[in-house]
Amino acid sequence: MCALPGVNCNNLIAALTGLNCCLDPSALDLFFEYEPLSTSTKNLVHLAQTVRSGVLAKFSGPQIYNLSNIPHDLPLFISYGGQDALSDPLDVKTLLDYLKLHDSDKLDVQFINNYAHLDFIMGVNAKDILYNEVISFFNRQFN
Template identity: 65%
Template sequence: MTWLLNPPEQDLPLILADNGFDVWIANTRGTRYSRRHISLDPSDPAFWNWSWDELVTYDLPAVFDYVFKETGQKINYVGHSLGTLIALASFSEGKLVNQVKSAALLSPIAYLSHMNTALGVLAAKTFVGEFTTLFGLAEFNPRGVHVNAFLHSLCAYPGIDCYDLLTALTGKNCCLNSSTIDLFLKNEPQSTSTKNLVHLSQTVRDGYLSKFNYVTPSYNYMHYGELFPPIYNLSNIPHDIPLFISYGGKDALSDVHDVGNLLDSLKFHDVDKLSVQFIKDYAHADYIMGINARDIVYNVVLSFFNRPFNI
């Protein structure tokens, strides 16, 4: 849904479709269109026992397998925000690499230690702390009573301005249409697992990418055979995967310093297979809802997908 909030001529999936691409749009588990399961119901806490590790290990490979079997063609992948994190982590573990043709990563998050929105930093500290023990919530539903009360308590902190919630979370977006923002806030944000937000908060705190930390060494050992969670080493991403990375100067989630750390981990990437775009005035949501994203970003993505190594 996130990709389809603007008029058709401004939406990346429809622009790609109009240019002859076969477009598949995936949902993250727990959101409105991904709440079914062969044995579990969303009211069951076990349904929510996952973090972005499971998106890396199971969900994204399942999407790739399905599309690859249906089309018999390698895939040009587009990810935004969390969609970039799970792709990078998957590539680093050797997943998807035989099925991917190229990847366009918009507003990438891999490292998060420089995230600088007051609300985001406070939330990250809270999640790493006592949120799960206090509330015992498996599903983090932004529209639910308990989560709503939690968010209101965060917004009451000095220096936190939640009047403009989108800006409070993503930074000052330059190029959004007010009607699109209204549509966004009617439909999003949607549910995720509390465990997923705890894992993201660990990433903010730790400054590196690792699998979910169960904190207690014996729990980690039970899950991983190690006392500490294994690291995702992004320098293991195959150097010949064509990557397009676009990031914004006003993005408070995908901060320029953190993107710099990502690019540093890709410093040995084949120079002709890595394209980087920096947009000074863009923040996080501009990449999916910006009224000028077609001219500034999407046409570049289109050109990238049509480069000789992608045909």
């Protein structure tokens, strides 16, 4: 589809993931070669249930996942972007509200204002901005 005249798949990606700041065009070619991957109908229905209800719950069931039950001493690294359309900042702030009692030395939160969803995976500067921070987090927690 992306090879068709007049089709700009970069715009399609931005519509789905947010406006990515830091993608190398050659990486996008590779991405389009293998993505999007298939998923099950059940995954899509579960996602739709979550979006409609605004509640993270078991698939087709009344059991709501209580995120505040995550052990307070479990090391967590959360990084999110200001341009991400899939893990948008409001949703992440909701998650962080559930984690407000988490041990502060076990929770690292990183906000990258200009990052969208694919920047976290394929951003040309992800190693310096994100991956080095993840490695530092693991070194602090497990050394």
